[in-house]
Amino acid sequence: MGKTLVIRNIGLILTGKIEQPILDGDCVVAKDGVIDSCGFAADIDAGNADTVIDAAGVALAPGLIDSHVHPVIGDYTPRQHQLHWIDSTLNGGVTMMISAGEVHMPGRPKDIVGLKAMAIAAQRWYENFRPSGVKVLAGAPVIEHGMEEEDFKTLAESGVRFLGEVGLGSVKDGTTARRMVDWARKYGMQSTIHTGGPSIPGSGLIDKDVVLEAGTDVIGHINGGHTALPDDQIVCLCESCRKSLEIVHNGNERAALLTLNTARELDQLHRVILGTDGPAGSGVQPLGILRMIALLSSLGNIPAEIAFCFATGNTARERNLDAGLLEPGYAADFVLFDQAQHAPGATVLASIEQGNLPGVGMTIIDGIIRSERSRNTPPATRLPTVVSSR
Numbered sequence: 001m002g003k004t005l006v007i008r009n010i011g012l013i014l015t016g017k018i019e020q021p022i023l024d025g026d027c028v029v030a031k032d033g034v035i036d037s038c039g040f041a042a043d044i045d046a047g048n049a050d051t052v053i054d055a056a057g058v059a060l061a062p063g064l065i066d067s068h069v070h071p072v073i074g075d076y077t078p079r080q081h082q083l084h085w086i087d088s089t090l091n092g093g094v095t096m097m098i099s100a101g102e103v104h105m106p107g108r109p110k111d112i113v114g115l116k117a118m119a120i121a122a123q124r125w126y127e128n129f130r131p132s133g134v135k136v137l138a139g140a141p142v143i144e145h146g147m148e149e150e151d152f153k154t155l156a157e158s159g160v161r162f163l164g165e166v167g168l169g170s171v172k173d174g175t176t177a178r179r180m181v182d183w184a185r186k187y188g189m190q191s192t193i194h195t196g197g198p199s200i201p202g203s204g205l206i207d208k209d210v211v212l213e214a215g216t217d218v219i220g221h222i223n224g225g226h227t228a229l230p231d232d233q234i235v236c237l238c239e240s241c242r243k244s245l246e247i248v249h250n251g252n253e254r255a256a257l258l259t260l261n262t263a264r265e266l267d268q269l270h271r272v273i274l275g276t277d278g279p280a281g282s283g284v285q286p287l288g289i290l291r292m293i294a295l296l297s298s299l300g301n302i303p304a305e306i307a308f309c310f311a312t313g314n315t316a317r318e319r320n321l322d323a324g325l326l327e328p329g330y331a332a333d334f335v336l337f338d339q340a341q342h343a344p345g346a347t348v349l350a351s352i353e354q355g356n357l358p359g360v361g362m363t364i365i366d367g368i369i370r371s372e373r374s375r376n377t378p379p380a381t382r383l384p385t386v387v388s389s390r
C-alpha cells in the first residue's frame with residue numbers, strides 16, 4: 001500500500017492545460033507521489049488517506065516550473081554569493097527547475113572531457129540532492145568547438161537530458177550549432193539557445209538567423225537576457241518556426257509583451273513557456289515566475305488561468321516533463337495560493353489580472369508537503385491546513 005494524499009475543499013483547480021485551464025471540482029488525490037484523481041470529493045473514493053489537507057477554499061495549480069535557471073551546486077549560487085536561493089524560490093511556488101547550463105561554476109572547464117565530466121556530475125548531484133525538495137533538472141553542458149557525435153552519445157547515455165544555452169560557449173555560428181544540436185536530438189537530448197545580446201562579459205550576440213539555423217527545441221529567453229533582439233527579429237522567430245517561445249524575468253519586459261502578442265496573433269499561445277534566467281547578473285528572483293504570470297496577465301491581457309499554463313502545462317508539454325499538468329499519472333507537485341491580503345479584485349484570478357501577486361500557502365512535491373505559508377509572497381487571505389497525517 002502506497003501513501004495517499006487527499007486535498008479537499010479546494011476553491012479553484014487550475015489544470016495547466018491551455019485548452020481547459022480550469023477544472024470543475026474541489027478535491028485532488030495523489031498516491032505514491034503521483035496524481036490519482038481530481039474532481040468533486042463526493043465522486044472520489046479517497047480511501048484511507050495518510051495525509052488530508054483542508055485547502056480552506058484556496059486555489060490549487062500544478063507546481064510552477066522555471067524553464068531557465070543557472071544552478072551550480074546545492075542551494076548555493078556563486079554568481080551572487082547567495083545561499084538558499086532555491087528554497088526561496090520554492091516559497092514562490094516553483095517545484096521544478098530546468099538548468100540552461102551550470103555556467104556560473106568558478107573555473108568551469110571548457111575542454112571537452114572536462115565539460116562532459118562536469119555535466120554528468122551536475123546531473124548526478126541534483127538528482128541525488130534536491131534542495132528543499134525542489135526538482136532541479138541539471139547537468140546541461142555548454143557546447144564548444146571540437147565536440148563530436150560520440151561526445152553527445154556519451155552524455156545522453158550518462159543521463160544528461162538537456163544542453164546548456166548554445167552561444168555561451170565557443171560555438172556561436174549557426175552551422176556548427178545545428179550539427180551539434182542535431183546530434184543531441186538524435187540521442188534524445190533537448191536544446192536551448194541564448195537569444196539576443198551578451199548577458200555578461202564573455203557571452204556574445206545570437207541573432208535570429210543563428211537561432212533559426214541552430215534549430216534548438218527552445219528559443220531561450222526570446223525576450224533577451226537582458227538585451228533583446230530588435231522587434232522585427234522577435235516577430236520573425238515567432239512566425240518562422242514552431243519552437244518553444246521562452247520568456248524570462250531577466251529579459252526585456254517590452255519584448256516579453258511583443259512575444260506574447262505575436263504568439264496570440266498566430267494562435268500559438270501553447271508555445272509560450274516561462275523562466276527566470278536566474279541566478280544571473282541581476283540576482284535571483286524567488287518570486288520571478290509569479291511575477292511573470294502577473295506581468296503577462298495584467299499588461300498582456302491574458303486571463304490569469306492561461307498565464308499559469310505558461311509556467312506549468314505548456315512547459316510540461318513543450319519539454320516532455322512528467323510534472324506540470326493536473327492529470328492522473330503526472331507528479332503530485334502542487335502550489336496552493338490565495339488572493340493576497342487586501343489585494344483588489346473579486347477573485348484571486350482577478351487580483352492577478354490587475355498585476356498583483358497571489359499569496360502562496362503551501363507547496364507539495366511528489367505528494368509531500370515541502371513548504372507552508374510562504375515567507376516571500378504577500379500573505380494569503382486564507383491558508384490550507386493539514387487535517388491529519390500519519
Ligand SMILES: [Zn+2]
Pocket residue numbers: 165193194195199220221225
Ligand atoms: Zn542566456
